[in-house]
Amino acid sequence: MKTLRVENRQQQQRARHVPERTCIACRRKAGKRELIRLVRSGEAVETDLRGKKPGRGVYLCLSSECWEKGLKDNHIERGLRIKLSADNRLLLLEYGRGLTKKESTK
Numbered sequence: 001m002k003t004l005r006v007e008n009r010q011q012q013q014r015a016r017h018v019p020e021r022t023c024i025a026c027r028r029k030a031g032k033r034e035l036i037r038l039v040r041s042g043e044a045v046e047t048d049l050r051g052k053k054p055g056r057g058v059y060l061c062l063s064s065e066c067w068e069k070g071l072k073d074n075h076i077e078r079g080l081r082i083k084l085s086a087d088n089r090l091l092l093l094e095y096g097r098g099l100t101k102k103e104s105t106k
């Protein structure tokens with residue numbers, strides 16, 4: 001005999017409202033799918049492409065400009081209350097650059 005369990009815990013929050021997030025660099029509001037979430041993981045910041053990682057998160061557009069701005073003006077550090085290491089900063093910058101430069105044929 002099978003037992004079906006329906007977990008319905010988080011169903012109630014803001015049922016009609018499409019969740020909007022704000023890009024920390026340009027302050028544009030957009031749906032989750034148009035933005036990339038960044039989360040703090042220990043002493044580092046990493047991308048959270050599925051939006052499932054726990055913890056404090058900030059959002060950035062799918063645009064290299066916003067990533068550069070977010071890093072340069074320390075929006076990410078402020079938003080996540082973290083001090084980015086040089087390596088971590090570079091990694092995120094590289095990631096941002098990859099977003100709008102898909103044509104690079106190396």
Ligand SMILES: [Zn+2]
Binds near residue numbers: 024027061
């Ligand atoms: Zn933006």
